[in-house]
Amino acid sequence: MDRPKIRIATTSLAGCFGCHMSFLDIDERLLELTRMADFDRSPLTDIKQLGRCDIGIIEGGVCNAENVEVLRQFRERCTHLVAIGACAINGGIPALRNRYPLEACLEEAYLRGEGLHQPAIPDDPELPPLLEKVLPVHEVVQVDYTIPGCPPSADAIWSVLCALLAGREPELPRPLIHYD
């Protein structure tokens, strides 16, 4: 193949990794994918610095300062930004904490939990500052495509990827759209 390979980066923000797992559920099609595309930064590779990419896949919403930074960098360096799954699209389960003040969540876990020794709220500078509310991805950056589902099925992810790889506008056929 003469055409340079497409570069794909993926990241998981405040998500459960289920969307990444659903992506791996393309099974043997991964072989086909590696022939067409190279992976840049992703939890599946050891590339830690994001390079210029054609496609950036975001799982999870935005819950802390690092999420914001990573997300902005993905926006800056990826031509197409694809938000996959309920967490990225509307905050998902992690956003259930938005009903409570953040302090209350931290206190419940670290001060009031069962059988705690030396209870204290973790506050080391190495821990990224938490946002008061968990946000969906589109409230922080512009998103090009979204794939709904918790997680979206492997077929749905594959169909969008194939379209983008071929330079077509992705379309999600009706049977591939689901929200659970």
Add this chain to the structure above:
Amino acid sequence: MTEQRYRHLEQASGKTGLRRVAIDPLTRVEGHGKVTLLLDEENRVQQARLHIVEFRGFEKFIQGRPYWEVPVLVQRLCGICPVSHLLAGAKAIDDLMGATGIPPTAEKLRRLLHYGQVLQSHALHFFHLASPDLLFGPESQPALRNVMAELEGERSREIALMGIRLRRFGQEVIRHIIGKRIHGTGPLPGGMNRHLDREAGRELQEELPQVLAWAGQGVDLARRLILADPGEHRRFATVPSLFLALTGPNGAHELYDGLLRVRDEKGGLLYDGLEPRRYREYLREQVKRWSYMKFPYLSHLGPELGWYRVGPLARLNVCDHFGTEQAERQRRRFFELMGPPPVQATLAYHWARMIEILHCAERIEELLRDEDLYRGELLCETSRGEEGVGVIEAPRGVLIHHYRVDEQGLVTGANLIVSTTHNNTAMNESLRQVAAEYLDGREFDELLLNRIEMAIRAYDPCLSCATHAIGKMPLELVLEAPDGSERGRLLRHADGTVVQG
């Protein structure tokens, strides 16, 4: 008793003049974490820590939700082993609902589901994530240390494909039982919602001879890789510890239900027959301000000595036999070659994991032939109580779920101790060992740092959710939407006392 020999590296005596090196994000592990090292001017390691940067707030936001939502909601804590949370949550709800006699059909369906999940999760970890270190060597080029590169290489392709196919089989077992590969629905209070479809059962059965063959090859591969350099692989990241795991009747290896055992460093049983529901009587957790993950320990030994390890190696070390033929043969071979239990070699986790894949495939084969899966009662009588605890062996080790509800059935309190949390002290001790024994005083580069990640990867930690960071952390930040409106603010500003490398 089990001292943390490298404990002095948890906290540098003074921080001035030290250089910070961060491995951030940790890669080829599930979830988010980072490692920081503080070095003096001669590159001697003064401090080494694994930080879990994730915080979800589950214990709080589950409050006020109806109890029956718990299993559905809780699996979304982790998309790698959602079935573990689904089942631990379901068992806790059974307990809460006084469902003591769930029908054999339901229990067998749940077990089948669980074996499918342990199989897929172990395959994912070994083949998709960890194997490049062992196949290509820890100091191979970072750009090539991944499963995609494995797929491209002539020689490694077959191994990668075998992993993908093993995982697919496990995922298909799950899909046939709960409707989806990830985050399906199946368990109900007191049982399950449907039988296994006969056609699906036949399909799976047809694949089994091949799956068993792959699983056997997987064990051979792991053994070969570990024994390729036995001295080194025994020493790497190894930190002598206690081991905690569930066992079934007569000390059999167990994944779904049983009593807890602790094996000590000399091979004796420190505890046997501990009732998992009463975990609060013997487990406590320490909080450290530099990680969102707590540090559990056996309360009577205290936080310094009472730490332990869980997961595949712990289960092999703790049980007396496997209860399936091929896995049992492999278990014996494992101890013949590695010495009597407990085997302490941290890299032996990989080998133990492969033996468990084989065991799961054997159990799946047994179960699929069982008529109970296809017919019979699915639910038992229930009557609601106030509190429930559910404990299982997740792929990564003992998993504890605990809920309290009010008279309307709304959750008032939850406590979870997830598998990876049990290994928190061990992972930190292993990384300190590698920092002290392999990195100390040497010129640091990326390749050397991968050894640290290898130590952590051996535990297959699931740090699922939260964050990644590149470069310097922003200390202050205003969040704007694309249209320029302000969307949020930070709770606190890090004070930045750590020297940047």
